[in-house]
Amino acid sequence: MEPDDLICLCYRVSLRKLVNYARRERPSRASQMSQCLDAGTGCGWCIPFLKRIQADPDGVAPAMSASDYARDRAKYHVRLRDGETKHGY
Ligand code: FES
Numbered sequence: 799m800e801p802d803d804l805i806c807l808c809y810r811v812s813l814r815k816l817v818n819y820a821r822r823e824r825p826s827r828a829s830q831m832s833q834c835l836d837a838g839t840g841c842g843w844c845i846p847f848l849k850r851i852q853a854d855p856d857g858v859a860p861a862m863s864a865s866d867y868a869r870d871r872a873k874y875h876v877r878l879r880d881g882e883t884k885h886g887y
Contacts, residue, residue, distance in 0.1 A: 799813055799859045799860045799861075799862065799863070799864055799867060800813070800859075800864070801813050801814035801817070801859075802814055803864040803867070804864070805837065805844050805847050805848070805851070805860075806835075806836075806837040806838060806840070806844040806848070807843070807844070807868060807871055808839075808840025808841055808843075808844075809835055809836045809837055809839070809840060810835075811834060811835045811836075811837040811844075813851075813859060813860075815834060815835065816831065816834055816837060816848065816851050817851060817855050817856075819831070819833075819834035820834075820851050820852055820855035821855045821856070825852050827852075827887075828845070828848060828849040828852045828853070828887050829887035830852070831848040831849075831851065831852050832848075832887075838887070841871070841874070841875060841878070841884070842884040842885035842886060843871045843874050843875075843885060844885075845885040845886060845887060846885060847860060848887075849887070
């Protein structure tokens with residue numbers, strides 16, 4: 799993914815904003831990533847990615863295209879409707 803691609807699609811928060819937030823604020827808990835424009839407080843799809851950014855803001859970006867990421871989120875939403883548990887912090 800590219801820096802301006804959206805990680806939290808619910809709240810339109812980009813990878814760049816999240817990485818900069820994590821570098822600047824050094825959150826001690828992954829749930830604190832939600833203080834960056836409410837990231838992760840919607841459907842929960844992005845939470846595993848927020849956890850990775852919080853743990854290592856200088857780490858490798860998700861190795862998928864933004865369109866694949868959005869497609870996988872759509873599949874996650876179908877699974878939620880079918881009863882799968884929402885991702886959580
Ligand atoms: S994509 Fe982040 S909460 Fe839905």
